[in-house]
Amino acid sequence: MQHFLLSSKARSISLKAVFTMGEDKAYKTFCDMRWPENDGEAVCPRCGCVEVYGIATRRKFKCVACHHQFSVTSGTIFASRKMSFTDLLAAIVIFVNGAKGIAALQLSRDLDCQYKTAFVLTHKLREAMRREMAGRQLDGIVEIDGAYFGGYSKPENRKEDRKDRRLKANLTGKRQCVVIMRERGGKSLPFIVRNEGDAVPFVRDHVGTLTTIMADEGTGWDALHAGWDTRRINHSVAFSDEGACTNQAESYFSRLRRMEVGTHHHIAGPYLNAYAGEASWREDNRRTDNGAQAGMVAMAAMGSRVSRQWKGYWQRAG
Template sequence: MSGGIPLPPERFAPSIANEMVHCSSGAIAGREQKEYKGRRHSKRRTAAMQHFLLSSAAVSLSIDDVASMSDAAVRRLVRQMRWPDTNGKPICPRCDHDRIYEMASGRLKCAACRRLFSETSGTILHNRKLPLRTILMAIFLWTNGAKGVAALHMRRDLSISYKSAFVLLHKLREAIGDARDDLKVGGVVEIDAAYVGGHIRPPNIGREGRRPAVRSRKQCVLTMVERGGSTINLIVDGETTEAVMAAVGRHVQPGSTIVADEHAAYNALHARYTVHRINHRWEYARGDVNTNAAESTHSRLRRSENGIHHRICGPYLGNYAHEMAYRGDRRRCPNGDVFRELGEMALMHPVSRVWTGRWQARPDGKQGDRKVDIRPLIWTPLEPFEPWRWAA
């Protein structure tokens, strides 16, 4: 490796990085005297401010650092992510014994229970088929995506199947959602809701018979953002009083100040919290009373849907919502810290019960009655392309 992979300042903690950093060059303020063509000119240099994402501090890890790692370095890094409390010393996942032997094949064996296991045994990557290096590169590609990464994009970058990329990305999203399931926000909390997902075809205006109104397939995403802290995205049945009170009671600390719009669903919050309201019909902000942070989270989720994934299926919307909340909280952190933290979350998560085995089966355990012939087409440039000709 050309450089070390830094540890995050606090595991699974909200982002505390500053949005603006001082530029190292040209930061000397004062008056300088300069000779130029026989004339003296005075020039004042002011301290230049640079956006964090444009500074060198935002990039602490590159794809070359991961791709050029040796096999021993890859295993050592994965073990540090799996067992961070012991600095990578393996612990048996069955009996918690620390006397572990490493076999010639690379697998680990417990001296107490004699069980064989690996670095990913008992984690969300249990029964993996991909090499550890490929998984680390997938995590890095996910980290560097500004608004997400598509499974097709990752398939082309890593030369893996679409299903492998799709399942791996959803396993990472599941690990993020479960790690932030009990997250609480406090202080000044902005709350707002948006309807995301689905597609409504525009009405057929101009013809004699107009299409009937299509029922919306969008789902309600309730967002709670602590100013200077964490973001929580939840999928609720709708922007109703019951859904708002249940979400706020679980995730907002008592004594917090809530900022919301004039929707009637937030009226009941006045009985338990200090609530400030903003009427978006007349204004978007009144001093510090605004919901701009929550609306920015909604915009980030919509940009991810429209520009990266294009369509988000309803059952998976919660995973994408958790992902964008996490990305919003880590947008001012170095990519090496996010890479290390995401790897720890994946390797400390138990075996997934959703993305394991027949994960696309019906609830009754059957694969369905529809049979699809997925045999490849036989076609060479020397003969005409005939779609009805299948492999024998």
């Protein structure tokens, strides 16, 4: 039987379809996503009035009630965008098509835009993805595991000068732990902590009390036995034992590692949380066709408020 990702059902949208639809249809698509409850007809974001008229020469609207002028992207994560709607839609399709993520440099070449534009755009899309995880609760059987990222220290040239980089005394202090909590057959939720055991308070907030938790033999998970039915697996002996395993959590880390090694090369530091959330979203929706994925990301972006982290990012940095 053919794998879903290799079948035609997994390919429901293409760049060819995006670029042949034209700017007007791409614009209408964003209107439909911004105001789905009003069949794509504009609604004033300030007072909620549905009586607006269009300023066709500028692709803007003006509210009859409060006279507020706005566009389809006003107040969203795409506010103040300069890219055409066709390029914006194409960027979303390119972004979701990358099974292990898409590098900002590659996106800038594909769309013929500045690297800065592609970098900020991809991070805005990751921020929109995280909205889906806000307040998420996990139940049933939940696998939990942690993996460490960042804190790389380059070895010395001469052998006699090299230090054992596994020892705590020789670590840079920049290493962070990504903890993933993942329902079997359901959704996942990542967190960034200093050490594995520091994630236990997050488990209390986001995992139901009747949940069965699967974890490895790491000492940080010993506290889980006090609140949940917890089963442990010793990976030095076996990867699975009578249903106890963390294979789904390991699958998540496999994707995140390939994103780090093969695509982004550096995902640690202040941006690790964004990449961890992206990997979680991709794992949760890996059996969804790319057209539906593009729609989900676009809808999330149009439903998000202006990004406080990424608005004016390069102006502040400069």
